[in-house]
Amino acid sequence: MKLRVNGQEHILDKQLANVGQVLDYFSVPWVRAAVELNEDVVDPGLFDKTPVTDGDQIEIVSFVGGG
Amino acid sequence: MNVYINGVQHTDVDSPTIAHLQQQYCPGADVTIVNCLIATDLTSSVSEGDHLHFLKKGVLPEHGELESLIFSRQPYAITRRLKAACVGIAGAGGLGSVVAENLARSGVGKLVVADFDIVEPSNLNRQRYNLAHLGMPKVQALVDTIRGYNPYVSVVALQERITFKNSGTLFQGCDIVAECLDNAADKALIVSGILKHMPLTKIVAASGIAGIGDGAAIVVRKIFNRLYLVGDSVSDADDGAGLFASRVGIAASQQSHVIIRLLAGEDI
Numbered sequence: 001m002k003l004r005v006n007g008q009e010h011i012l013d014k015q016l017a018n019v020g021q022v023l024d025y026f027s028v029p030w031v032r033a034a035v036e037l038n039e040d041v042v043d044p045g046l047f048d049k050t051p052v053t054d055g056d057q058i059e060i061v062s063f064v065g066g067g
Numbered sequence: 068m069n070v071y072i073n074g075v076q077h078t079d080v081d082s083p084t085i086a087h088l089q090q091q092y093c094p095g096a097d098v099t100i101v102n103c104l105i106a107t108d109l110t111s112s113v114s115e116g117d118h119l120h121f122l123k124k125g126v127l128p129e130h131g132e133l134e135s136l137i138f139s140r141q142p143y144a145i146t147r148r149l150k151a152a153c154v155g156i157a158g159a160g161g162l163g164s165v166v167a168e169n170l171a172r173s174g175v176g177k178l179v180v181a182d183f184d185i186v187e188p189s190n191l192n193r194q195r196y197n198l199a200h201l202g203m204p205k206v207q208a209l210v211d212t213i214r215g216y217n218p219y220v221s222v223v224a225l226q227e228r229i230t231f232k233n234s235g236t237l238f239q240g241c242d243i244v245a246e247c248l249d250n251a252a253d254k255a256l257i258v259s260g261i262l263k264h265m266p267l268t269k270i271v272a273a274s275g276i277a278g279i280g281d282g283a284a285i286v287v288r289k290i291f292n293r294l295y296l297v298g299d300s301v302s303d304a305d306d307g308a309g310l311f312a313s314r315v316g317i318a319a320s321q322q323s324h325v326i327i328r329l330l331a332g333e334d335i
């Protein structure tokens with residue numbers, strides 16, 4: 001499947017169903033992630049219930065600690 | 068002619084020199100500031116709309132003049148915009164206490180600061196508190212320190228834990244929110260919460276500020292439409308690299324600087 005992730009085109013070797021699976025595919029821990037799907041922010045409690053489809057644009061920020 | 072002297076508008080000034088006005092309004096002034104520059108040639112004429120400040124070193128100005136004098140080194144057009152703004156600060160630790168100080172010193176009119184925690188000794192290596200604040204809620208200590216240098220900023224102190232759900236309510240009315248939390252999971256939740264619940268608000272977050280790595284690696288990136296991310300994105304406090312006043316302070320200063328630029332109307 002084709003996704004645009006953080007501004008870059010990615011051809012994935014498998015079909016992913018939701019945002020949670022995209023995070024897993026790119027090895028991003030869910031609890032550290034803020035995600036925008038087609039410019040809409042995704043509720044972190046709904047990563048596995050937010051479907052992705054071919055051609056979607058997804059922006060992922062993976063936070064690290066310290067403040 | 069219309070000029071401002073120590074913040075007060077004077078409409079009847081008849082095009083005299085700086086020296087003439089100094090003699091009239093503040094005889095014996097040690098420092099003269101014209102449009103945020105220290106004036107060296109007092110024989111220059113003033114122009115329509117000029118902002119002049121005269122001050123005597125070591126003398127506490129009259130209450131009505133103090134606010135204008137505090138901001139006499141900033142361009143008035145920017146100071147006016149900052150005064151009209153409201154900024155939220157999520158977390159009052161190493162990042163938040165410095166962001167709050169920079170914004171309060173710059174004259175942001177209203178700050179809404181939320182943090183559930185109290186000041187303890189391990190905070191003092193990087194957070195802008197004193198021994199006298201130990202045991203005090205951080206938001207209360209922050210109000211106390213800000214009063215010491217800018218009594219003209221309105222500070223709303225919320226001693227509360229910030230969540231995904233309450234983030235929009237706590238910071239209601241803020242033009243911009245600074246994410247200044249410590250824990251990575253909290254950062255992700257609160258950034259998501261503010262983007263979700265506050266559709267017009269910009270957020271300036273920090274990620275990757277731990278350790279003694281290169282200070283210049285702490286950069287600003289615009290990620291989503293309304294999210295600015297400060298840090299090197301990788302230096303994680305969870306890796307045991309520690310937290311230092313200098314590097315955390317660079318990140319906090321980058322955050323507050325982005326906020327000031329946005330409030331001044333810069334397109335970034």
